[in-house]
Amino acid sequence: MKQYKAAIVGYGGMGRWHKTGICKTERVSITGVYDINPERMKQAQEDGITKAYSSYEDLIGDKEIDIVIVATPNNFHLELACRAMEAGKLVVCEKPVTMTSDELQELMDCAAKTGSKFTIHQNRRADPDYLEMRDAVEKGLLGDVFEIESRVTGSRGIPEGWRQYAVAGGGMMLDWGVHLIDQMVMMMSPKKVTDVYCELYHVNYKECDDGFKMIMHFEQGPSVTIEVGTSHFLSAPRWLVFGDRGALTIPTWDCNGRIVRAKEHEVTWEEEIIYTKAGPTKTMAPRAKDTIEEIELDGDLWKPDFDIFYRNLADFLDGTAELRVKPEEAMRVMKIMEAAFESDRTRSVIKCEI
C-alpha cells in the first residue's frame, strides 16, 4: 500500500501531539516541520522529524509532502491552509478550523478553486467516553433522550500563551466548545440546531472567555447543555444523559459509568412519602428497586483510537474513503459558536436553523 508523507507547521502542544500521540499508522509518516521558534524546531528533531524547513514556502514546496498539518494559533489557519492547498496539498487544520464562518467560507472557496481538499482535526469524535455514551443512546437503553449535559471543567485558568488573546482566537469556546459542540452535531445529525442560549464566563480573564454554559436544542429535541470551565474547583459529571426510560452518567474520562433504567414500561405512582432532612416529599422519593435496573459501564472496554484520523487520510488519498471530518460539518459548528457569542453579547436566545 502506498505510504504518505506529512509536514507540520506550528510545533506547539498540539503539533507535537500529532507526531508523538496521534499518527501511529505506517501509512502516514510525519517527516517535516516548520516553526518560527527555533526551540520547537529542535524539539521536533528530537521527536524524530528529520526535515526541518527554513520557511513555510519550502515546506509547501516540497514535492514529497502529501499532507500539511496546520497547528499554529487560530488566526494563521486560513492563510497557511490556503497556501498549502494552492500548492496541491491535502490540508489538516487544527480546530477551530478558522476564526469565523466567513473565514471558513473563504477556505472552502479556496478548496473549490484549487481542487485541493482540507479537513479538520476534530479528534474528540474519537474520544472513548463520547463513543460509549453514544453507543448507549443509540442502542435505545435510555428511551427517548430529552436532555444531555456535556461538561469539561478545570480550575487552572486558560493556558499561558495565545489562547488568552482574542486576536489569536483564544478563549474556551473556540478551544473546547468547538469539540463538545461538534460531538453533539455529529451525534444528532441530520437534525438541525434550532436555538442557542449561551453565557460566556470571564471569571479570571477579561479578553477571552474562560468558560461558558450554553443550552441548545435540536429539532424535536433533545435539549443539550454544554459547559466548559477553567475556574471550577469541582467537576460535575462529564456526561449526564436523560431519556424517558433511563439515565446515564459517565463521571470522568476513565469511561466508567452507570445507567439506571426502568424495567417495565408502565411507571406506576406509589403513594409513599419519604421524610428527608429537608422535609417530606412524594415527588422526589426513589422508585421501588424492583422497577429499575442498573447497568455498570466498564471503562476498560473503551479504548482510544486517535490514529483513526490518519488512517482515514491515507484511505482518502488512496481514493477509497471520504474524509472523516468535512468542511460542511465544521461550518455548522462554527455557526453554532457564532450564535453562542451573539447570545452572550445580547443576552438573548438566538433562533437558527444550523
Next chain:
Amino acid sequence: MKQYKAAIVGYGGMGRWHKTGICKTERVSITGVYDINPERMKQAQEDGITKAYSSYEDLIGDKEIDIVIVATPNNFHLELACRAMEAGKLVVCEKPVTMTSDELQELMDCAAKTGSKFTIHQNRRADPDYLEMRDAVEKGLLGDVFEIESRVTGSRGIPEGWRQYAVAGGGMMLDWGVHLIDQMVMMMSPKKVTDVYCELYHVNYKECDDGFKMIMHFEQGPSVTIEVGTSHFLSAPRWLVFGDRGALTIPTWDCNGRIVRAKEHEVTWEEEIIYTKAGPTKTMAPRAKDTIEEIELDGDLWKPDFDIFYRNLADFLDGTAELRVKPEEAMRVMKIMEAAFESDRTRSVIKCEI
C-alpha cells in the same frame, strides 16, 4: 406566654404534615380542620385534631381560632385566604401562595382592606442543605460566587391528583420551582433578578410541566441554574456552587458535602499536560495538590428546624416579630415564575428587574 390556635382547610399531604411534622411548638396548637373529603376528616381526627367543622364558614367563624392554614389545591388559595382575612384571621397559605401574580396582588389588596395579614409556608428556607450551602458562601469560603446549580430530581412523574392539572395550578414549576427560586431570592436579596431563561419539560405529561431547567441572573451575578425533574433516573448533585476561590458540592439531602478551594490567592499555571483516555489536555489537568485544600461538610451538624415557622407566627401574634415570609417576597418569586413560563412559551430570554 399566650398560646394560639390554628385550623387547617385541606387535609391532604401537606395539610397533614403541618399537624404531624411541622408545628411542634407549644405556642401554637392545630385544633380544627375542614376538608370536603370525609376520609381526610377522619384522618385528621386520628391525628389528634379535635374540632371537625362542617363547613369552611364554620371554621373561619370560630372565634377561638387565630390562624387559618390554607392547604388546598392552589386554585382555591385566593378565595379561602381572603375569606379568612375578612374574618380577622392570620392566614398561612401553602405555596405557591396563588396561581398568578395578579391573584397575589388581589390577596395583598384584601389584606390591606381587612387589616389582616397573611404569610406563605415557604418551608424550604429552613432546609438544612440550603442553610449549609449559604453558610459556606456567606463565610466567603468560595470567594466571589459566579455560578450556582440547584437541582431536585426524581423519576416517578408528577404525583397523582391535582398537581397534574393546569386548572388547579399543577406542574413542577409551581410545586418545586417556587421553593428553589425562593431560596435563591432570599440568599441574594436585595439583588434583583435581571433575566430569566427557562424550558419546561413535558416528558410524560402534556398538560403540566413535569420539570424544567432555568437560568437566571442576579445583578452583578451570579448565574443560577435551577432544575427540577420527575423523569430523571439519576440525580445531579443537589447543590453545585462555584466561586473564583473554590467550589462546593452537597450531593443529597443528607447534607454531607465537600468544598475544594485554593490555598494561595495567586493561581499559577503549570505547563503539565495530562494524558487521558480522551487525549491530552493542559487546560483540564488538575491543580497541584499543595495549592488546594478540601473541607468536608459534615451533614450531621445540620438539623432541620421546620417548627421555626410556627414559633414565628406566635411571635408575630405577640407583636414581637415580623412575619418570616412576607407577601412582597412571594410576589418576586411569582413574577420570576411567570417570566420563566413566558421564556418557555416564546423560547426567549425575559429581561426583567424583579
